[in-house]
Amino acid sequence: MTITTFGRALGLSAALGLAAAAPALAEWQPDRPINIIVPWSAGGSTDQVTRVVAPILEEALGTPIVVVNQPGASGSIGTKAALDAPRDGYTWTANAIANNATYAVTGLVEDTSIDDYRIYLHVANVPVVSVNADAPYQDFGELLAAMKEEGTVTVGTAGVNSSGGMALAALNEAAEGGLGARMVTYDGGNPAVLAAAAGEVMATTQLAVEQTEMIKAGQIRPLAVLSDKALSVEGLDPIPPITEWLPDMHIAPDYFGVFIPVGAPDEVYETVDKVWQEHVMTSEALKSYATERGADFNPSFGEDARERAMPVVIAEACSRVTRGEAVMDPSEIGIDCSGMD
Numbered sequence: 122m123t124i125t126t127f128g129r130a131l132g133l134s135a136a137l138g139l140a141a142a143a144p145a146l147a148e149w150q151p152d153r154p155i156n157i158i159v160p161w162s163a164g165g166s167t168d169q170v171t172r173v174v175a176p177i178l179e180e181a182l183g184t185p186i187v188v189v190n191q192p193g194a195s196g197s198i199g200t201k202a203a204l205d206a207p208r209d210g211y212t213w214t215a216n217a218i219a220n221n222a223t224y225a226v227t228g229l230v231e232d233t234s235i236d237d238y239r240i241y242l243h244v245a246n247v248p249v250v251s252v253n254a255d256a257p258y259q260d261f262g263e264l265l266a267a268m269k270e271e272g273t274v275t276v277g278t279a280g281v282n283s284s285g286g287m288a289l290a291a292l293n294e295a296a297e298g299g300l301g302a303r304m305v306t307y308d309g310g311n312p313a314v315l316a317a318a319a320g321e322v323m324a325t326t327q328l329a330v331e332q333t334e335m336i337k338a339g340q341i342r343p344l345a346v347l348s349d350k351a352l353s354v355e356g357l358d359p360i361p362p363i364t365e366w367l368p369d370m371h372i373a374p375d376y377f378g379v380f381i382p383v384g385a386p387d388e389v390y391e392t393v394d395k396v397w398q399e400h401v402m403t404s405e406a407l408k409s410y411a412t413e414r415g416a417d418f419n420p421s422f423g424e425d426a427r428e429r430a431m432p433v434v435i436a437e438a439c440s441r442v443t444r445g446e447a448v449m450d451p452s453e454i455g456i457d458c459s460g461m462d
Contacts, residue, residue: 149210149392151184156206157379158214160199162192162309165279166246166328170377171215173410174243174401181396188215192308195282196220197229204233208384215379217284218242218426222434226441226456227282228448234455235434238380239390240426241397243407244416245374246328247348248288249360251341253320261345261366264324268292271301277313277322280306281446284375285313285327287437288347290444292326292363295370317341328375329354329415348372354415373433374417378426397422 157175159168168190175186191199196216206212214221221238224230250261258264268274278285286304293300305322307313310331317325318340325332325341333354335341343360346352349372351359363370381393401407402420411418421429438451439458451458 149386149388151182151211153211154185154187155182155210156187156189156212158189158191158199158203158212160191160193160196160202160214160216161279161283162311163190164311164331165309166284166330167196167215167217167377168309168311169330169414170244170407170410170416171379173407174379174404177400177404177406178393178396181400182392194229195280195286197224197282200224200233201230203380204230204237204382206382208382210381210385210389213379213381214238216377217246217433218376218378218380218430219287219433219437220282221380222430222454223438223441223451223456224282225454226438226447226449226451229282235427235430236455237383239383239393239423240378240380240430241393241401241420241422242376242378242426242429243401243418243420244330244411245376245419246284246330246416247346247352247375248284248326249329249332249343249347249352249415250288250292250324250326250345250363251314251317251332251336251343252324253317253322254340254342255320256323256342258344261361261363264344265296265366268300268302269296269298272303274302274324275305275322276302277305277307277316277325278327279308279310279313283310283313283327285310285325287440288326290440291347291370292367294440294443295367314341329360333357333414352415355413360415371436373436374419374429375433376419376426376430394422 161167179186203214222235225233310327316322318335345363346360349364408418438456441447
């Protein structure tokens, strides 16, 4: 059905008083629920924002959007499930794009790259270094000194491939002489933050959006944001940038989104493109989430999204090589590390 023909049909439906039963937009008319696989546990950064975006998509597409949590192996189990599902447009996934684009580099998901997806980004997230409220460290400089001592500081993350794990690895690379902090892994960002609040670990490097509730409740204390500018979160004092202590640290925005595996009918992507532009990119609910949680509202899709994502994708893939975590050369999936030397 052409767009013109559909427009006439929709106009006729409205005239008959049936418009409310039709999808709000587009050529593709889903006839059953769409599953978005979140490859992390409930309450973490990916889960949070996906549950804000899902109702927007649901209303625009006229079909239920089901968020399915399928955690494990640093997000790779749920990601592989989405890639292995029929390519009919009814199974999507959600994550930080750097994860999906670099799983092959670490061998967690074989034979995959950023080009396996149509990309729909919504927010950029930033990790925050926070400590238990009773920790003695008053600023990041004091914590950094302690982290350089072997085994003195334990840091809760959602695993080596999570945003918190990659943030800790980046700190280790940026700190002269490296760090002796010990990472303790959990099934998701939310459990890692709760562990820091409970004193089970001394600190966490998970994303701001996963920490804000515990920070506002006085259970953890933020010391620095992994950014070159202070982070402003509604109701909190600005969190100072990590570059106050590590001025040469490389910073790249950590973009999150939902991704539809390639191979579905073209009308699926054309429809979701339009929905993303007209509904997600103008969403007040998503803007409010970003403001309240400390995320950067910055939606995009398609080639524009791919271009925005590549700096963090390249940084993460090439860091895997530097840290000895890569099982394949990033160049095999089109990532050039020569400029990262």
